[in-house]
Amino acid sequence: MGFVGFELTKIVFLPSRKQTMQTILVLGAGLSSSSLIRYLLHNAPKYNWQVRITDQNIETVNHKINGNPHGVALSFNATSSAERLPEIEKADLVISMLPARFHVEVARDCISLKKNLITPSYVSPEMRALDAEAKAAGIIILNEIGVDPGIDHMSAMKIIDEIRAEGGTVTSFKSYCGGLISPESDDNPWNYKFTWNPRNVVLAGQGSAACYIEKGEYKYIPYHRLFSRLDQIDIPHYGSFEGYANRDSLSYRRVYGLDEIPTIFRGTLRKAGFATSWNVFVLLGMTDDSYTLANAEGMTARNFLNAFLPYESGVSVEDKLMRFLGNDPEIFDKISWLGFFDNSEIIGFKDATPAQLLEKILVRKWALKPGDKDMLVMYHEFFYELNGEKRKISSSMVNIGEDQVYTSMSNTVGLPVAIAAKMILTGALSLKGVQIPVLAEMYTPILDELSTFGITFIEKKDR
């Protein structure tokens, strides 16, 4: 007994970094945490980590730890400051995979306890305001280090820095990203399945108009025109895609140090033909989540569609839709394939919003089948001037998921977070304050390691 006590005391005072166990606290063990947790547990023996993971559902955590002795399953409520504080106290690094709205509270706790924090989410103004406090506490709060935001920042900044190093000036930057279905699992006329939260897909693009700048002209696109103002993107071996504007592209000028750039645009990618058909739901008003349908209960899919088409005596729903489509048989067939003309089954429920009923109809047809894999596609296009010449670089990344646990979404979100965690714990990253991964000291090692996982960008230069 005395001997054990002596040993413990000795360990505590050992100077070796390698020997000292470090504790990582992961808040949230949902789908997007799978690859993160796998990486941390896999590397835990090498770096002497203990990985403490909490989720409301302890089964989820146990399933992900799968008996690995370096993992500790917890099920406290990570959204409660009182419950998480004692665990943050024990940690060397906290990784918050909670919904984005909780990150600022977690960051405040990490500042008060002087613990490093990583989140994959966008830096909110409240988070940005914590920069000085984080620096004073001697910690890093690293954000936007998943995918869109994350891998997009790193792969874009690598090229921007290269162009600058060469002496060039970037005049146009367009960047697109999409979570899609892999070609081998793409077996429906929409070339789309739900590879992440269906509700977010249905509501995508709602809110303020999207904005960007092109040749010095500011452009604004309201939601109801978003899916009709499309760019075409061709990616070798993967075919034709379309991109629609993604929210506020203007703020990325500051992020990338491109304040004077005449053209900057960020877009969301879908397979060609998707957006034009999706636009029908938007125009009809079927994606609206702001009110409930008075007659939602008892509605069939056909009733639901008809509620957004005018009344016309003796004219079928099919004929009214076809007229609305300006006689486009291809879009008509896609909508028909989703089951919108079915009148036999009640899909409505009390106080449903249009968006909820649309989601319910879509989930039946766009759900992943066993064995289906997802695909993450990213595409950057730069124009720049070098020695008076106009040049172009494009960079594309296509990544396919392993299965429905280690999806491409989970890998592309979780691996950069995990690699960054390793860099912080090993002292390879010494930045402090509220950060995002736009500096070479971060993106170079992370992109290098990502490529060992098949997350690789193919660059193409044109004169």
Added chain:
Amino acid sequence: MGFVGFELTKIVFLPSRKQTMQTILVLGAGLSSSSLIRYLLHNAPKYNWQVRITDQNIETVNHKINGNPHGVALSFNATSSAERLPEIEKADLVISMLPARFHVEVARDCISLKKNLITPSYVSPEMRALDAEAKAAGIIILNEIGVDPGIDHMSAMKIIDEIRAEGGTVTSFKSYCGGLISPESDDNPWNYKFTWNPRNVVLAGQGSAACYIEKGEYKYIPYHRLFSRLDQIDIPHYGSFEGYANRDSLSYRRVYGLDEIPTIFRGTLRKAGFATSWNVFVLLGMTDDSYTLANAEGMTARNFLNAFLPYESGVSVEDKLMRFLGNDPEIFDKISWLGFFDNSEIIGFKDATPAQLLEKILVRKWALKPGDKDMLVMYHEFFYELNGEKRKISSSMVNIGEDQVYTSMSNTVGLPVAIAAKMILTGALSLKGVQIPVLAEMYTPILDELSTFGITFIEKKDR
């Protein structure tokens, strides 16, 4: 002196209702109170009323009272309960012309002091919940007694009650109302000027989808389709109008006791051709008030329009708009007439929303000129079945303002309020609780008296 004192004492104890002075408290003396105040002051000697009027701006009140000895000008803050309570205490009847959001607070004060209240605004759920308390206090809280809501309720219920008295069943009710410019002042290609709050005109129809029911089918129209789903209405001597759906028509089934009616629709009226052109601003996103333009400062009208059109190298704003319009020279000319191609004058300001800049451009061209008069148009169309036969009644009202103080809007809002006030004070209306004017005991005398002011409905029956 003794004699005078004796006389005063004698008057106080006189039992005659005629002799006892009654006090009316009017909260708010803005534009829509002009005709109300004129009526009350004109009738004050006959009914022995004192009319106490408050507004933040005492000059506005003095101007409206114009030396009439029956009026008392006040300038306390009517939105403050502490400031209004002593004045409500003195009153026999309170008329709230405040913004609608203050009415519930005023109603609570009136309940606690047992004073009758009239407001021209819609009954909110909070207001409806005060019904039992108002009845217990022995007061009436009469709402929706201006125009749309107000005159529309009364004129519609008169016909609905007549059809029922005959033994008929109403199968369809469509009702339209619009505040427009009078034909003699209609001198622009839009056939429209701002006869009320321009901001409300720019934002009209935003929010949840409009909903109605037609032949038993519920229909929902999102904002961005509102101005392309139009009914045509012809009114003898006044030409062709168009009507677009006005918010939630479904709730009027209960209001009019038409719970089982297969078709009910309420719409807003504009002169024919207006909505199709207005739709261009809606589709482009120029009516959006939910975000600020990053480059608002320094914008010309032309820049503002161009911000919502795609970038195209070497293509003029005119050509891009014309393409967007599908080559419609008539709409193009209307937009051109508003000055949207002007590039010489800065109309933008810092942190402006699209809706604010649109309003600023429109106000210059749609402002009333000296001598211009407004016009209020209302149109009801009923189909009903009587003895197995299908019949139709239409009822239309067109009212033209006197000038820019006693506008049609002011007359049609203020006169029904004023007449109702008289009925309450003379004991002609004994209803208690939270009410709207749908009962014959209210609408018959009010519609009769309104017709003496030229607010008259023309009914037309078809077999």
